[in-house]
Amino acid sequence: MILIERTGWRAAGPRIALNAFQTLRRAWWRMTTPETRGSRGICLTPEGRVILVKHSYKRGWYLPGGAIDAGEDDLPALLRELREEVGMIRHGAAQHLYDLRHNPDHKRDRQAVFLVEDVVIEPRLSLEIEAIGAFLPDALPGNLHPATRYRLERWRKGGAADFGPVPSE
Secondary structure: OEEEEOOOHHHHHHHHHHHHHHHHHHHHHHHHOOEEEEEEEEEEOOOOOEEEEEEOOOOOEEOOEEEOOOOOOHHHHHHHHHHHHHOEEEOOOEEEEEEEEEOHHHOEEEEEEEEEOOOEEOOOOOOOEEEEEEEOOOOOOOOEOHHHHHHHHHHHOOOOOOOOOOOOO
16 A cells, blocks of 8 residues: 655656766765665554655665664664654664675675564655555565565565575665
8 A cells, every 4th residue: 555655747857866866876886985884674564564665766665774874873773764764753663683785786785674563654755755655565566676575575584594695776
């Protein structure tokens, strides 16, 4: 179930501008950043729905999350991102599930993945986020990004260490 979405010409302008910005930012990262750190959350509503976001600069649905600022720990960074990206107003237990290392966009990346329960949101859109949805785990959208599908399947199978390579984002 899509909770809020920007469509048509109101989505096209930000999407074009942010795609150009992301292309430049990736080029800059390749030259200057040895490793990026991020965190993603498998966020469950009190009804057991998984919260997903659509970015204006990427295709498909993703788990909410983002970069960890210098001096910031993984979980506080994720909770900050949830407040910013999806309008989280409260949450229940948060548990670290696993860390991933992969090389998207020719950079080294480490992501901490958390399970955050009982997430309550007041959905709001931003330049970065063009849709927010809450989906039953057995009825996820068809255009789920492969990296998101990987993270969710790994969570549902108990985070097995030999789960295979992480799809690029």
